[in-house]
Amino acid sequence: MQTANLLPLVLVLAVVAYGLAYMRSRAVAEPLGGIRNLKSLPFYYAARAALWSAIPALIVLALWASFEGKVIQNVVMGSLPADLAPQSEGQASLTLSQISNVAAGKLDPALVPEGIAGAAGLLDSLRAQSSQFKAILVLLITVLGAAFAWTRVMPHINARENVERTLRGIFFFCAAVAILTTIGIVFSVIFETVRFFGKVPISEFLFGTSWSPQTALRADQVGSDGAFGVIPLFTGTLMISAIALLVAVPIGLLSAVYLSEYATRPVRAVVKPLLEMLAGVPTVVYGFFAALTVAPFIRDVAELIGLEASSQSALAAGLVMGIMIIPFVSSLSDDVINAVPRALRDGSLALGATQSETMKNVIFPAALPGIMGGILLAASRAIGETMIVVMAAGLAANLTGNPLDSVTTVTVQIVTLLTGDQEFDSAKTLAAFALGMLLFIVTLILNVFALKIVRKYREQYD
Amino acid sequence: MNTLNSTITSEANLPEETRAQKYDDKPAETVIEEGRTVGKPLASDPKFKLRNVEVFYGEARAIKNISLDIGRNEVIAFIGPSGCGKSTFLRCLNRMNDSIDICRVKGSLQLDDQDIYDPKRDVVELRARVGMVFQKPNPFPKSIYDNVAYGPRIHGLANRKSDLDDIVESSLRKAGLWDEVKDRLDASATGMSGGQQQRLCIARAIAVSPEVVLMDEPCSALDPIATAKVEELIAELSASYTIVIVTHSMQQAARVSNRTAYFHLGHLVEVNDTTKVFTSPEHELTESYITGRFG
Numbered sequence: 001m002q003t004a005n006l007l008p009l010v011l012v013l014a015v016v017a018y019g020l021a022y023m024r025s026r027a028v029a030e031p032l033g034g035i036r037n038l039k040s041l042p043f044y045y046a047a048r049a050a051l052w053s054a055i056p057a058l059i060v061l062a063l064w065a066s067f068e069g070k071v072i073q074n075v076v077m078g079s080l081p082a083d084l085a086p087q088s089e090g091q092a093s094l095t096l097s098q099i100s101n102v103a104a105g106k107l108d109p110a111l112v113p114e115g116i117a118g119a120a121g122l123l124d125s126l127r128a129q130s131s132q133f134k135a136i137l138v139l140l141i142t143v144l145g146a147a148f149a150w151t152r153v154m155p156h157i158n159a160r161e162n163v164e165r166t167l168r169g170i171f172f173f174c175a176a177v178a179i180l181t182t183i184g185i186v187f188s189v190i191f192e193t194v195r196f197f198g199k200v201p202i203s204e205f206l207f208g209t210s211w212s213p214q215t216a217l218r219a220d221q222v223g224s225d226g227a228f229g230v231i232p233l234f235t236g237t238l239m240i241s242a243i244a245l246l247v248a249v250p251i252g253l254l255s256a257v258y259l260s261e262y263a264t265r266p267v268r269a270v271v272k273p274l275l276e277m278l279a280g281v282p283t284v285v286y287g288f289f290a291a292l293t294v295a296p297f298i299r300d301v302a303e304l305i306g307l308e309a310s311s312q313s314a315l316a317a318g319l320v321m322g323i324m325i326i327p328f329v330s331s332l333s334d335d336v337i338n339a340v341p342r343a344l345r346d347g348s349l350a351l352g353a354t355q356s357e358t359m360k361n362v363i364f365p366a367a368l369p370g371i372m373g374g375i376l377l378a379a380s381r382a383i384g385e386t387m388i389v390v391m392a393a394g395l396a397a398n399l400t401g402n403p404l405d406s407v408t409t410v411t412v413q414i415v416t417l418l419t420g421d422q423e424f425d426s427a428k429t430l431a432a433f434a435l436g437m438l439l440f441i442v443t444l445i446l447n448v449f450a451l452k453i454v455r456k457y458r459e460q461y462d
Numbered sequence: 463m464n465t466l467n468s469t470i471t472s473e474a475n476l477p478e479e480t481r482a483q484k485y486d487d488k489p490a491e492t493v494i495e496e497g498r499t500v501g502k503p504l505a506s507d508p509k510f511k512l513r514n515v516e517v518f519y520g521e522a523r524a525i526k527n528i529s530l531d532i533g534r535n536e537v538i539a540f541i542g543p544s545g546c547g548k549s550t551f552l553r554c555l556n557r558m559n560d561s562i563d564i565c566r567v568k569g570s571l572q573l574d575d576q577d578i579y580d581p582k583r584d585v586v587e588l589r590a591r592v593g594m595v596f597q598k599p600n601p602f603p604k605s606i607y608d609n610v611a612y613g614p615r616i617h618g619l620a621n622r623k624s625d626l627d628d629i630v631e632s633s634l635r636k637a638g639l640w641d642e643v644k645d646r647l648d649a650s651a652t653g654m655s656g657g658q659q660q661r662l663c664i665a666r667a668i669a670v671s672p673e674v675v676l677m678d679e680p681c682s683a684l685d686p687i688a689t690a691k692v693e694e695l696i697a698e699l700s701a702s703y704t705i706v707i708v709t710h711s712m713q714q715a716a717r718v719s720n721r722t723a724y725f726h727l728g729h730l731v732e733v734n735d736t737t738k739v740f741t742s743p744e745h746e747l748t749e750s751y752i753t754g755r756f757g
Contacts, residue, residue, distance in 0.1 A: 264563070265563065341600075343596060343598055343600035344600055344602060344603075345561075346558065346561070346594075346596060346600065347596065347600040347601075347602065347663070347666075348602070348612070349558065349561065349589065350556065350558060350589055350593065350594035350596075350667070351589065351590075351593065351612060351613040351616070351666065351667070351670060352585075352586045352587070352588075352589035352590035352613065352616065352617060352670060353586075353612075353613075353616050354586055354616075357616050361602075361612065361616070362602050365603070365604075366603055459602070459603035459604055460603055460650075460652065
């Protein structure tokens with residue numbers, strides 16, 4: 001039986017175990033004079049039965065499914081006659097794919113050596129056996145777990161503690177998954193990054209001022225040595241993010257102040273969801289708004305006042321990105337401003353402070369950590385944003401401080417490096433991982449700094 | 463004027479022996495005539511002259527046609543059962559009800575013969591003259607110094623740092639807090655004890671040199687020792703300020719106030735000299751309340 005079929009079956013059995021244990025606990029309680037004579041409520045006995053039947057079975061199922069393939073593979077490869085035994089890793093995977101193709105009926109057994117055909121037969125039978133064993137074992141464990149729990153439905157046993165402990169374990173597991181995934185991502189990037197620094201010196205990468213990741217495909221190609229200096233990319237990223245934050249932070253913060261302190265209830269009820277809708281617009285839409293409307297407008301205005309602007313500019317991308325991240329600032333700030341206790345507000349107003357003085361002197365400092373959180377979220381959105389930049393700011397890696405020039409960002413370069421047909425061990429593609437790693441480190445440092453600043457200036461209310 | 467009469471349930475006129483069975487018996491009824499307050503609600507040359515005041519929360523009438531004078535440099539205590547409107551009435555005196563959207567105030571409220579609710583009236587100036595101390599101590603999450611200096615700063619009362627230092631010191635001294643905090647003026651106010659926090663709030667209120675201090679149950683979150691300190695402070699402050707204090711503690715009202723006003727379900731039932739209220743109340747509802755039969 002397939003894992004996909006087994007899984008729902010186990011869950012159904014767990015539900016059945018739940019129902020049986022529930023009824024059993026009521027039946028046990030009946031002669032004692034009601035469920036208040038049980039140590040735990042029937043729900044806990046039932047939940048324990050469901051957990052005991054499902055969890056061990058699911059663990060066994062997961063282990064079996066993850067090791068099944070490897071074990072069978074090893075057995076099959078070991079069974080090959082000596083003359084067919086593979087010499088290298090590449091040869092091994094070739095032989096293996098031959099075997100599985102024969103087993104799947106995609107390859108005529110007559111066309112391959114006899115040893116291979118035999119191995120294919122072995123593979124088939126092993127798979128069938130494994131599948132059967134797995135189904136029997138898992139279902140057995142499910143039923144045994146349920147049966148054990150069923151016999152343990154006794155008035156003096158406290159099922160509640162078991163259930164609470166198990167639930168705590170499940171919650172911990174869920175929390176751990178997120179952390180482990182992050183660690184996993186970091187490690188996978190680290191390995192590729194290390195490989196990249198084997199090809200390009202780290203000093204050139206960090207301090208080089210020119211970015212042109214075209215490496216020669218053939219030895220005799222001219223004019224494409226490749227240059228991997230990240231400085232133009234980071235200045236581009238920082239410039240666009242800074243422009244975006246210059247737009248989003250004042251507008252977002254002031255609109256949050258308006259919404260939370262000045263707007264009447266009906267106005268707030270309409271404006272807040274509308275503002276939050278800005279975050280829901282797909283970035284592609286913002287992208288062509290930036291490329292087709294804002295960028296030409298900026299170019300025309302710049303020409304009018306005698307400046308030279310390219311048709312794709314950092315300013316256009318930054319402005320539109322700023323609009324996009326307004327809700328991150330405004331919505332979160334609005335929430336934290338509202339969370340500042342009314343008593344502080346009243347205290348300030350009662351001293352004769354105006355609404356804006358109260359806002360500036362009391363509410364803003366108290367809400368600062370939350371506001372900073374919103375700004376950080378907006379900043380990481382801005383740094384990570386790709387689509388708007390591709391469409392509105394271009395791909396040219398110019399090292400410039402002029403916002404009217406076309407620039408590019410780290411994320412855009414990662415996208416262009418990894419899309420399309422690529423060799424996965426050339427410096428060009430590996431550079432994408434190094435860029436990702438560097439971006440990760442930079443945002444991490446930004447976060448740490450921001451937290452430090454918040455801790456210094458916050459005014460903590462209880 | 464509105465002649466609607468409210469019917470109030472009272473056990474005051476039950477004979478002594480049936481009081482034990484009051485929950486079984488159908489209670490007798492006392493009628494309050496609206497707008498009529500027994501005792502001495504009016505005074506000559508008052509600080510506050512309040513006439514026919516009504517407060518609405520949406521449709522609900524929280525204050526029903528109250529007229530009252532509050533004298534200069536007097537300490538007047540508002541007492542009454544929970545929900546009787548005494549805090550609402552107090553908050554009308556410096557327009558703190560303004561921040562509640564659904565709250566409307568009708569009638570004539572005057573401070574030194576100037577209308578408090580005049581639309582042209584500057585609320586900032588009003589609140590600088592009528593300070594307030596709240597039920598729960600609400601120091602700002604700033605240093606002790608900054609808390610006291612807050613009001614003087616926003617009103618521009620000090621030109622130099624040394625002036626501000628003087629105001630802070632004298633306010634803390636008046637609040638009886640100077641000796642306890644003079645070495646840690648830069649420490650956060652939220653780290654103080656509840657009683658210290660409340661005295662800090664009083665210091666903060668008097669730092670802007672108000673003429674009136676409104677106190678909304680200032681001791682309800684404090685322990686008896688802190689309460690005694692705040693009460694001493696009220697007695698000292700009464701020399702230079704008009705004080706209006708809302709309290710649930712009748713002993714406190716008896717200890718600190720010159721006059722006591724008894725509120726009941728939005729009515730002002732009785733106002734009299736404090737000793738009179740607590741020894742020989744004129745209204746039967748007042749008597750029931752101070753003898754602890756309800757409230």
